[in-house]
Structure formats: C-alpha cells, structure tokens
Amino acid sequence: DIQMTQSPSTLSASVGDRVTITCRASQSIGSWLAWYQQKPGKAPKLLIYMASSLESGVPSRFSGSGSGTEFTLTISSLQPDDFATYYCQHYSTYSPAWTFGQGTKVEIK
Amino acid sequence: QVQLVESGGGVVQPGRALRLSCAASGFTFNTYTMHWVRQAPGKGLEWVALILYDGSNKYYADSVKGRFTISRDNSKNTLYLQLNSLRPEDTAVYYCARAGELSWGQGTLVTVSS
Numbered sequence: 001d002i003q004m005t006q007s008p009s010t011l012s013a014s015v016g017d018r019v020t021i022t023c024r025a026s027q028s029i030g031s032w033l034a035w036y037q038q039k040p041g042k043a044p045k046l047l048i049y050m051a052s053s054l055e056s057g058v059p060s061r062f063s064g065s066g067s068g069t070e071f072t073l074t075i076s077s078l079q080p081d082d083f084a085t086y087y088c089q090h091y092s093t094y095s096p097a098w099t100f101g102q103g104t105k106v107e108i109k
Numbered sequence: 110q111v112q113l114v115e116s117g118g119g120v121v122q123p124g125r126a127l128r129l130s131c132a133a134s135g136f137t138f139n140t141y142t143m144h145w146v147r148q149a150p151g152k153g154l155e156w157v158a159l160i161l162y163d164g165s166n167k168y169y170a171d172s173v174k175g176r177f178t179i180s181r182d183n184s185k186n187t188l189y190l191q192l193n194s195l196r197p198e199d200t201a202v203y204y205c206a207r208a209g210e211l212s213w214g215q216g217t218l219v220t221v222s223s
Contacts, residue, residue: 034211043213043215046213087154091208091211096142096159097156097168098144098156100153101153103154
C-alpha cells in the first residue's frame with residue numbers, strides 16, 4: 001500500500017508569510033495528488049488536484065508542485081482565512097483506495 | 110452544481126447497526142465511482158470504502174472489512190454505507206465523496222457509545 005507522509009505536522013506563521021507544506025509518497029504516484037484545506041467542523045475543501053491544478057474559485061496564492069514521490073503546497077502570502085489544517089491525498093484511476101497524509105495544522109505565530 | 114448530502118448518522122450502542130445515505134445531484138451519478146471517508150474526532154482523514162459506477166466492484170479498508178457494506182442505487186442517485194457490529198472506534202464524521210472530479214459532502218456524525 002502507498003503511504004503518504006506530510007511535514008511538518010504543525011506550522012506557526014504570520015500573516016503575509018510564504019508557507020510551504022511537503023507531502024512524500026512511499027512510491028511514485030505520478031501527479032495523482034490533491035491538496036485540501038479543512039477548518040473545524042467543516043468538510044475538506046479541495047484546493048489543488050493533479051498535483052498542480054488550481055480548483056476553480058481557489059485564490060491564486062495557493063499553488064502545488066511536484067511529481068513522482070515529492071509534492072509541495074505553497075501559500076505565497078498567508079491570509080487570516082488560511083489558518084486551518086491541510087491534507088494531501090493520493091487518488092488515482094489505477095489504484096482504488098485513497099490515501100491521506102496526516103495533516104498539517106497552520107497556526108498563528 | 111454538484112451536491113452530496115449525507116444523512117443517517119446518530120448515536121448508537123456498541124454492536125448495533127446503522128445505515129448512512131448520500132443523496133447525489135448535479136451530475137450523472139451512474140458514471141462515477143463513489144467513496145466513503147471518515148474522520149474521528151480530532152484526527153485525520155481515513156478512507157473507508159469505494160464502489161464502482163455500476164456497483165460491480167467494492168473495496169474496503171482493513172479496519173471495516175467484514176463489518177461495513179457499501180452499495181448504491183443508481184435509479185435513486187443514492188450511495189449507502191451499512192455499518193454493522195459498530196465499535197467505539199468507529200465514532201467519526203462520515204463523508205461521501207465522488208471520484209474523478211473530486212467532490213465531498215458535508216458529512217454525518219456517527220457516535221458509538223453505551
């Protein structure tokens with residue numbers, strides 16, 4: 001089974017900071033990776049799909065990159081609404097199960 | 110627009126059963142693989158099960174295999190999850206989600222407690 005490892009688990013940052021979250025796969029997954037934002041009591045919100053495609057309506061300060069086994073989510077200038085938990089997800093047409101990273105909580109510094 | 114609405118959650122005693130439903134709209138339901146994902150309180154996301162577009166194949170996480178059953182009724186645009194032999198560790202918000210162009214519902218809370 002493919003394992004997804006996210007780092008860091010917690011990140012303290014200030015408004016305006018550039019923030020980067022990393023997700024590593026235990027084997028190559030091509031570009032089959034999504035990123036979600038989740039706020040307390042809410043469903044996950046899709047930000048990025050296919051590693052680097054921005055979901056419609058998501059601010060352009062969010063970007064994704066990577067392929068194979070290493071991926072990053074970058075927030076170019078952190079805004080107050082961005083304090084939340086972020087998850088990476090491996091999904092694929094070729095492997096049925098979904099696998100999630102452990103999550104990264106972005107906190108106010 | 111795509112809408113997924115879960116229902117059927119509640120408080121149930123250990124060992125009992127519950128059936129969750131997910132009503133889909135805004136897309137051609139019978140052409141999409143569908144998933145259930147859960148999230149225990151304060152924890153991360155855990156994939157639970159999936160069913161192919163036509164119901165021909167189903168897959169389960171080891172943690173629920175033999176206890177949970179995923180099904181669908183394409184005539185009613187509805188996805189189901191039958192939860193049997195419930196345990197306290199099954200307490201979670203259960204989300205239904207669409208494969209392909211990823212979309213999620215808002216979730217339904219299942220609490221297993223005596």
